[in-house]
Amino acid sequence: MPKEKGRNVVASNKKARHDYLIEDTYEAGLVLTGTEVKSLRQGRASLVDGFVDIEQHEAWLHGVHIPEYTQGTWTNHAARRKRKLLLNRAEIDKIERRVAEKGLTVVPLQLYFKDGRAKVEIALAKGKKSWDKRQSLAERQADREKQQALGRHLKGMRD
Structure with missing residues (x-):
């Protein structure tokens, strides 16, 4: 084996x-x-x-x-x-x-x-702390939106 x-x-x-x-x-x-x-x-x-x-x-x-x-x-x-x-x-x-x-x-x-x-x-x-958790969630959401916008831009789509 x-x-x-x-x-x-x-x-x-x-x-x-x-x-x-x-x-x-x-x-x-x-x-x-x-x-x-x-x-x-x-x-x-x-x-x-x-x-x-x-x-x-x-x-x-x-x-x-x-x-x-x-x-x-x-x-x-x-x-x-x-x-x-x-x-x-x-x-x-x-x-x-x-x-x-x-x-x-x-x-x-x-x-x-x-x-x-x-x-x-x-x-x-x-x-x-609870505010740290909220801050990290907000950062993750902002990164996700940034990646989506970049992907749309590369595909030639409009926002």
Whole structure:
């Protein structure tokens, strides 16, 4: 059987990009059981309530929902258990230091398979205020209108 190549996204956390200002991102491996991997390969996961916590110099992913594998038996996993993240010691220390001094939080952005291995993209993030959210929505809308106007102009249409 040929090895998987590339990046196959299972779940992404769009709400995190809306609610937080992303400062830095990291790619981390996940320690999973067999039924969790099978459930992820079916494309079933939710990152909405997820967050990362550093406990005794180890990174743990909390609140991520990976539903039970439908063909699983008594070996099935708990859907919302905490999962260990595989990061370098230097990365863990850097994340821990920045969270402690700046008051940042660590949120998962994407869960995906990269060359057959389950990975999660985590981000150091700062919470946005409500006016920041409105401002980013207005910027996105202005960019969309600008692109549409440019497209109409290139096609020779009038506004």
